[in-house]
Amino acid sequence: MTMASADELTFHEFEEATNLLAETPDAATTSRSDQLTPQGHVAVAVGSGGSYGAEDEVEEESDKAALLQEKQQQQQPGFWTFSYYQSFFDVDTSQVLDRIKGSLLPRPGHNFVRHHLRNRPDLYGPFWICATLAFVLAVTGNLTLVLAQRRDPSIHYSPQFHKVTVAGISIYCYAWLVPLALWGFLRWRKGVQERMGPYTFLETVCIYGYSLFVFIPMVVLWLIPVPWLQWLFGALALGLSAAGLVFTLWPVVREDTRLVATALLSVVVLLHALLAMGCKLYFFQSLSLENMAPPPQITSLPSNIALSPTLPQSMAPS
Numbered sequence: 001m002t003m004a005s006a007d008e009l010t011f012h013e014f015e016e017a018t019n020l021l022a023e024t025p026d027a028a029t030t031s032r033s034d035q036l037t038p039q040g041h042v043a044v045a046v047g048s049g050g051s052y053g054a055e056d057e058v059e060e061e062s063d064k065a066a067l068l069q070e071k072q073q074q075q076q077p078g079f080w081t082f083s084y085y086q087s088f089f090d091v092d093t094s095q096v097l098d099r100i101k102g103s104l105l106p107r108p109g110h111n112f113v114r115h116h117l118r119n120r121p122d123l124y125g126p127f128w129i130c131a132t133l134a135f136v137l138a139v140t141g142n143l144t145l146v147l148a149q150r151r152d153p154s155i156h157y158s159p160q161f162h163k164v165t166v167a168g169i170s171i172y173c174y175a176w177l178v179p180l181a182l183w184g185f186l187r188w189r190k191g192v193q194e195r196m197g198p199y200t201f202l203e204t205v206c207i208y209g210y211s212l213f214v215f216i217p218m219v220v221l222w223l224i225p226v227p228w229l230q231w232l233f234g235a236l237a238l239g240l241s242a243a244g245l246v247f248t249l250w251p252v253v254r255e256d257t258r259l260v261a262t263a264l265l266s267v268v269v270l271l272h273a274l275l276a277m278g279c280k281l282y283f284f285q286s287l288s289l290e291n292m293a294p295p296p297q298i299t300s301l302p303s304n305i306a307l308s309p310t311l312p313q314s315m316a317p318s
Contacts, residue, residue: 085123089123091120095122099117099125099206100213102116102244103241104240108247111248113203121206123206126205130171130172130209132216133219134171134172137283138161140220141284142159142163144223145157147225148225151225167279171212178208179204183200186253189256189260199252207244211272215241215276234280237276238272238273241272246265249264
């Protein structure tokens with residue numbers, strides 16, 4: 001009888017717990033040993049499903065986020081300090097290589113800003129790409145004259161150090177002034193077309209800076225003294241670089257009118273083509289007459305004029 005009574009009591013307790021859970025679905029059962037009764041009774045805790053704990057966690061996370069934002073605002077340096085610009089050079093080698101690869105392999109639907117910059121534009125890559133391009137332009141422009149002199153000894157070569165200055169000023173002005181004008185125009189058009197969301201100025205500079213990387217191997221290949229091959233390499237590099245700019249800017253300008261979008265992208269491609277053609281015609285220009293040594297002039301006298309013998313100065317009559 002004792003065993004039967006214990007079993008019936010346990011069965012009734014489980015049945016009561018089941019009914020209680022059915023009436024209150026938010027009830028939570030505790031399985032810890034310290035919450036069990038000495039007789040093995042099951043303790044059922046009726047509550048709100050841990051909502052108080054969840055609310056506490058949400059409040060704690062929001063407090064942490066607010067404190068972190070406030071700390072970042074307090075630590076934000078001014079634009080006149082070195083620390084402000086230091087953040088724009090905080091990139092590693094893998095990020096720079098990934099962005100260079102993205103500029104070399106443009107394809108439709110693959111936005112350079114969204115897939116490679118990820119709201120973290122840098123100035124490290126554009127700065128060194130422009131510096132490398134300017135240096136390579138000046139060096140290869142001088143090497144072209146050296147190689148031409150070896151093929152034709154009549155060519156007079158003198159080092160042209162001013163090409164370094166010309167290349168540096170041209171490349172850096174293009175990489176900064178053109179993005180500035182483009183960014184200002186898109187900001188102005190945003191007031192006309194509210195759906196437009198232009199890139200930031202640093203993102204625009206980053207787009208143009210990385211788009212110039214393809215010109216570095218192009219300039220090196222221009223050392224091949226074959227004019228039609230030089231123009232072919234220039235057209236390929238220009239096509240890749242301009243396509244990257246168009247694919248990146250299209251998601252922004254497509255919200256504008258068709259006329260404005262077409263005109264803007266045409267101007268972007270035209271300025272890029274002018275840069276490439278200017279580099280080709282100035283640094284790899286055909287040899288002009290001033291670079292050629294003047295040929296020896298031989299004057300012939302008429303045959304009827306007899307040449308008078310010249311006496312040594314010591315034997316000349318006084």
